[in-house]
Amino acid sequence: MEEEVIKKFLYLNRKAPYGSIYALESLEVVLIGAAFEQDVSLAFIDDGVYQLKNNQQTSVSSGIGVKDFSKTYRALEGYDVEKLYVDKKSMQERGLTEDDLLVPVEILDEAQMAELMEQQDVILSF
């Protein structure tokens, strides 16, 4: 990369992991984007919090017959993507706690989430 600009990128994940392709293709951007060595954060709000639910079972025999890509969230650390934020109210509304998630996250209330967004240069909303 010739440029030395480092920008703050936030990937805002708002949708459930299956049922539409947004979550999977968002993750693909994160993985490719990691090569650019920017300051990356991921946030999960609304149904997006389900993306991080542990024990996802999606195989033909036990589920919906779609590839389970949830393990990739665990691999993000290896890409230096370590800042994962989850919206507190979205979790509570869906009966989820931190124990239900497959990776360590920081839980933010609405004001903190707004502040996180305010700090960004680029927000990619999926």
Next chain:
Amino acid sequence: MKFAILVNEGPYQHQASDSAYQFAKAVLEKGHEIFRIFFYHDGVNNGTRLTVPPQDDRNIVNRWSELAKEHNLDLVVCIAAAQRRGLLDENEAKRHGKDANNIAEGFRISGLGQLIEAGIQSERLVVFGD
């Protein structure tokens, strides 16, 4: 100001590509620059030349091609998203042994890195999606 635009939804199905087009036009009319317009998710379908919309309706694909020609815009379709949805240029069709290609004039197929680069190089990245 230097803008980049991300279009995440398909033509006709969703307003996002119309809004993105109107926004791009307004940006150019005001004398600003567009670094790149990137098409992702079903947004890649904005780049198929095989659409045949009713004659009394807008032609979304042609509209993009014309805008690109007029202002020398860089319209980039994500390769991974395009492959899933059957959007190919000549090279991709050959590479995957397909019997046809369908990319519209003014569009090119490239990787997601082009989206990240657009975020880095432009002052505003504006996302149009659901």
